[in-house]
Amino acid sequence: MTARQLPEGRYGSRSRRGPNRWVRWSLFAVALVVSTGASIIGYNNLGNPPIDANRLTYRALDDNSLRITLEVRRDSPSRPAVCVVRAKSLDGTETGRKEILVPPSEGTAHPVTVVTTSAPPVSGSVHGCSYNVPEYLSTTTRPSG
Template identity: 45%
Template sequence: MTSSSEPGSPGTGHGVPEGRYGRRGSGRDRRWPVWLGSALVLALGLVLAVAAYRNFGSAPIDGKASQFDLRDDNTVHITLEVRRDEPSRPAECVVRSRGISGKEAGRKEVYLPPGATTTYVETTLTTSEQPVTGEVFGCSYDVPKYLREGARPSG
């Protein structure tokens, strides 16, 4: 085995033969993709955090049936507990009942005037078959015009 004293020659172990592997780039050229990738990951994380907050954060208004009473074969009396973050705004809740078959047997909109943060409202719902539950389907600050003006829907 022969050894050469020239730098970069194969036998010395110092460096690589010139032209064999192409031009070496500086470390500075390799940093911009890392910064760009980091910025994209942070932006994506921020978008996901905002979406998760909007979808899984606390609702501005929330209603539940705190009690229901089956009055007869076609009537259920429901007591709603509604919590809202803006009690100065009117709201509406949709209540429903399921019949003995499991299908929805009745539905009604209930108007809630401005009031306290937690409000209890009672309503009676007529059903198309024997009711087995009374529940709150959902609540909203988007009150239909016919509820705001005091005119009740027929039915």
């Protein structure tokens, strides 16, 4: 039995060359840069936050005020921070909001504040915290001029 011959030109050439070596390395480098960038962005967005705040207690003082106690942990306790706290009414709507200064401390801070509300409050929560303290909350005086 003889080997069967394929018609010439019908199936193309037998030796297919893959992409050049530099193209493969370039694609590998691009994939490496993209995956590294995605990892950094993911860590910054999903990693441990620099400030962690929880509501410890809340108590309605009257129909227009809520007392909230927080527990604030910072990666740099020596830096001042600002936290936003909210009060909510029975139907879940926000009835009061307040920014509070968390001064530098040795460790975990436990600030207490009273939020004025527009309706009888039933709960309180921490909306978030930041190291970007607004000037009007700052305890340091800044030179004018």
